[in-house]
Amino acid sequence: MTEGAQELRLIPLESIDVLNPRERDGKVFNEIVENIRNIGLKKPIKVTPRSGRDGEQRYLLICGEGRMKAFKELGQKNIPALIVSVSDEDAFIMSLAENIARRQYRPLELLTAIEMLQDHGYDKKVIASKTGLGVERVQGILVLLEHGEERLLAAVEKGKIPLSAALTIVSGGRDDKAIQQALQEAYESGQLRGKQLFEAKRIIENRYALGRTLGCNMPRKRTDVTTSSLVRSYQKEVDRQKLMVKKAEVTQHRLLFVTNALRQLFLDENFSNLLRAEGIDTLPTYLAVRVREAV
Incomplete structure (x- = not known):
């Protein structure tokens, strides 16, 4: 140009x-x-x-x-x-290009601008100079954009996980074992520490359950509907449903454990008297009904 x-x-x-x-x-x-x-x-x-x-x-x-x-x-x-x-x-x-370096962009707004600059022929070095970002960071962002990893991109730009960790996760593809291995390697190499490791796991769960994109926050390139894309969409929905069922089963087991534990405790008269003395002898209605049914 x-x-x-x-x-x-x-x-x-x-x-x-x-x-x-x-x-x-x-x-x-x-x-x-x-x-x-x-x-x-x-x-x-x-x-x-x-x-x-x-x-x-x-x-x-x-x-x-x-x-x-x-x-x-x-x-x-x-x-x-x-x-x-x-x-x-x-x-x-x-x-x-001239305005992007003159103000503090919101994370996804900056990513959208980078994608637009790339689509109009700017290479990573020029984009880096326009945005004030490092060439390696721009390259990493472009890789995540090409894979449609909006959820990971948002986490990176908000500082929840480092870019290197996001790229490591992407390298695992849809293979859960590969992703878990990538997380382990990121942890051992020091890329993920403390809260970042838990945040990365949460993002991966949301990525499985809700997909890689974030609704209408970022523009998507139009793609034709094919048999393969329909199969992928179906598989994605099946995976999401499986995750929901798994979470429901875990919640059900936890509720059953709590109910049985409370039932045993309430059979102890001394424990019940202690609760009444402290004024904490009431339970949420739903839980109280479950405990009474168990008793």
Whole structure:
């Protein structure tokens, strides 16, 4: 993607259309306004020219929405702008690439931006420079994106598990034994410690039960429905149902154990008297009914 000749010009604020609008923090915006009020505009905005409905000159904003809004807030009519000639698609990608390093993205929003940059031809080194991330981290994120591992990606970006551990889990595929072995190796190598190990196990369980994706949080590439994809979907649902049945059986066994234990304890008159003396001799209705039935 190449940009055409660039020209610095003073253009009317009312002729600018925002290509990639976003919400911004009120405190940060007020700081922008005050900076421009006190020392002026240090860097011009960037736009690309377009023709309006009646042939009037319009511009699509590529970069500098905060500065543009600040100028409006200060009652200005015109703003210095760097004008470049690019297509609508290139303008959007330029907007994404130039703004991505200027603010703190939410985890999945950053991942979406990285995927879009890759889809439009940026390699991992360029993406790394645009996002301020290391090349190895970008490469790891791209691998997880290619495998549709949204759940693991979210955990990585929230700091719940390290990227290296997520990649280790992915390397195990759908083989439970391979994944457990990968977790063991990650633990022994120090990649997973303490809470992170338990968090990784929880994520893997959710990955089996709920899938690798996170609903509509991230864009998915459209795929055609095939016999193989239907079989995979069916198998995924079967696995989910099996996990639910297994969890239900475990819960049932635990409830039976608690019920029998309480029944034995309540047969002890001294124990019952102690509970009454402490004012803790009541049980939740459902559990009380089960205990009475057992007695």
